[in-house]
Amino acid sequence: MNLLQKVFDKIDQDWEEEVHFLQKLGKYPSTLGNEAAVQRFVEKKYREMGLEIDTFIPDAKQLVSTPGYGPHEWSYDGRPIVVGTWGAEGSKTGKSLILQGHIDVVSAEPLRLWDYDPWASTIEGDRMYGRGICDMKAGVAAYIYAVKAIKELGIKLNADLILQSVHEEEVTGNGAVAAIARGYKADACLIPEPFGPAAVTTQVGVLLFKVRVTGSGAHVLGADQAVNAIEKAMVLIEEMKRYRDDINAQPKPKAFEAFDHPLNVNIGVIQGGDWVSTVPADCMFEVRVGFYPDIDPQVMIDEITDRLMQAAAKDPWLSQMPPDITFYGHHAWGLDLDKDMDMFKVLGSAHKKVHENDMEKIAITATVDTAAYNINGIPATCYGPVGDNLHAPNEWVHLPSVKECTKVYAAFILEWCGVQNAEEVTMEDLTVDMY
Ligand SMILES: [Zn+2]
Known part of the structure; x- marks a missing residue:
């Protein structure tokens, strides 16, 4: 044998x-x-x-x-x-x-x-x-x-x-x-x-990051003057969804042609508010972004930061109180x-x-x-x-x-x-x- x-x-x-x-x-x-x-x-x-x-x-x-x-x-x-x-x-x-x-x-x-x-x-x-x-x-x-x-x-x-x-x-x-x-x-x-x-x-390469949004917390009675951090976070989440569509619409490298949607942008965590009748002052969400090989993760960090800051600049509140973005965890090359x-x-x-x-x-x-x-x-x-x-x-x-x-x-x-x-x-x- x-x-x-x-x-x-x-x-x-x-x-x-x-x-x-x-x-x-x-x-x-x-x-x-x-x-x-x-x-x-x-x-x-x-x-x-x-x-x-x-x-x-x-x-x-x-x-x-x-x-x-x-x-x-x-x-x-x-x-x-x-x-x-x-x-x-x-x-x-x-x-x-x-x-x-x-x-x-x-x-x-x-x-x-x-x-x-x-x-x-x-x-x-x-x-x-x-x-x-x-x-x-x-x-x-x-x-x-x-x-x-x-x-x-x-x-x-x-x-x-x-x-x-x-x-x-x-x-x-x-x-x-x-x-x-x-x-x-x-x-x-x-x-x-x-x-x-x-x-x-x-x-693919992968990056993880957290986005912290601050509102102007107030009791719900004064809510028309208050700024809701969860609603403001949604402005930025919508931008991440548009970003996902944009990066997946780019020409794909040959190895990824068979995938409909090779670059996942996942909103994986969201935390905000602590009482139903209080306008939330804080909201934090976490995102995972994929990107193609041969791109330096730092280039992606700059691109994502730019994209979120541009969306923030168009919003009356976020332009004055910009989000805090922290890249942590995977900084993985493809x-x-x-x-x-x-x-x-x-x-x-x-x-x-x-x-x-x-x-x-x-x-x-x-x-x-x-x-x-x-x-x-x-x-x-x-x-x-x-x-x-x-x-x-x-x-x-x-x-x-x-x-x-x-x-x-x-x-x-x-x-x-x-x-x-x-x-x-x-x-x-x-x-x-x-x-
Ligand atoms: Zn595993």
């Missing part, structure tokens, strides 16, 4: 354990600021696998000077990044690899719209349900069990393999940036985000990678060991941590399981796709990093007898 078949058989044997591990991961409500417990759980797993552990708190000073940094408005105290390294012994003739997953998840609210407990990892048929189960704890289980199968079979790799469990992918990207700032680098990085069994070559790079060739070959079709290369209208790696010179892509309802009620992952992803990652690792004692392992050995 050849080597890859042995690894695939091991993944099959460990499958129940992998599902159980994923269920446990899914039970940690690891929203922003609440990642410590699940990180301890991952650290324990890395330790059991015999990896060299580096658990560290992101250094805010280092972060700020590293490309890809997104301004943060909170502390990193008690919120570790966990890195487990499997260092190659000997000559290291292969190519090194980072496998990374983000362990943070978005809020499960509103809970009333769920048919399942978002923190119970319920299995029904081929699906597992839960907040973050697809985005992207299933991918975390997949890369861990791919490495575990290889390691437990006693196979030795020709290059270092670095496993990283990070946070803040959902808001700043600073977990990945912190690992890069700490000095972790490799010849490639794979991130099993759940965009399915396809390689992401192209993605990406359009060379589709012929080695990473895609090896991933395509690994994909064919498990799937009959050729691997697709896709564009996405979101940002992920690959942005931070590529801007720091480390080629990175996503390839992962299948599921649905990401950032929505009843999020689920298709379990058979998690197993397939685990196998593709194992095949990629063997070919990319190379296997020691290669005289005993011919390339023929890296094919699989049957699947």
Whole structure:
């Protein structure tokens, strides 16, 4: 039996354990600021696998000077990044690899719209349900069990393999940036985000910002003289909707031609007022804007600020009391990678060991941590399981796709990093007898 078949058989044997591990991961409500417990759980797993552990708190000073940094408005105290390294012994003739997953998840609210407990990892048929189960704890289980199968079979790799469990992918990207700032680098990085069994070559850039509007608060009896901050915020929200239409009406780069609406401008949060019969003095809303690759996020910051300030200038109140605009979180560049790079060739070959079709290369209208790696010179892509309802009620992952992803990652690792004692392992050995 050849080597890859042995690894695939091991993944099959460990499958129940992998599902159980994923269920446990899914039970940690690891929203922003609440990642410590699940990180301890991952650290324990890395330790059991015999990896060299580096658990560290992101250094805010280092972060700020590293490309890809997104301004943060909170502390990193008690919120570790966990890195487990499997260092190659000997000559290291292969190519090194980072496998990374983000362990943070978005809020499960509103809970009333769920048919399942978002923190119970319920299995029904081929699906597992839960907040973050697809985005992207299933991918975390997949890369861990791919490495575990290889390691437990006693196979030795020709290059270092670095496993990283990070946070803040959902808001700043600073977990990945912190690992890069700490000095972790490799010849490639794979991130099993759940965009399915396809390689992401192209993605939009993303900015987040807050707009604060001040009115002239007064009791509702004097409301005809008062200025309502919520109504004034609506003036600016309307402008953001026009901006969305304008940027999507521009000619699209080729990679995004298939999308009707590649550049999402999402009003994600609004807060204002505190009593029904008081004219609200404050209103704040938060916006996420996507933009095409090759545009400096700073150019977009200037454009959006200009657009909001011009709308404010036309309004009698806002021209006197302009909005306060704060860009925070993601300052992520878009990406359009060379589709012929080695990473895609090896991933395509690994994909064919498990799937009959050729691997697709896709564009996405979101940002992920690959942005931070590529801007720091480390080629990175996503390839992962299948599921649905990401950032929505009843999020689920298709379990058979998690197993397939685990196998593709194992095949990629063997070919990319190379296997020691290669005289005993011919390339023929890296094919699989049957699947
Ligand atoms: Zn994700």
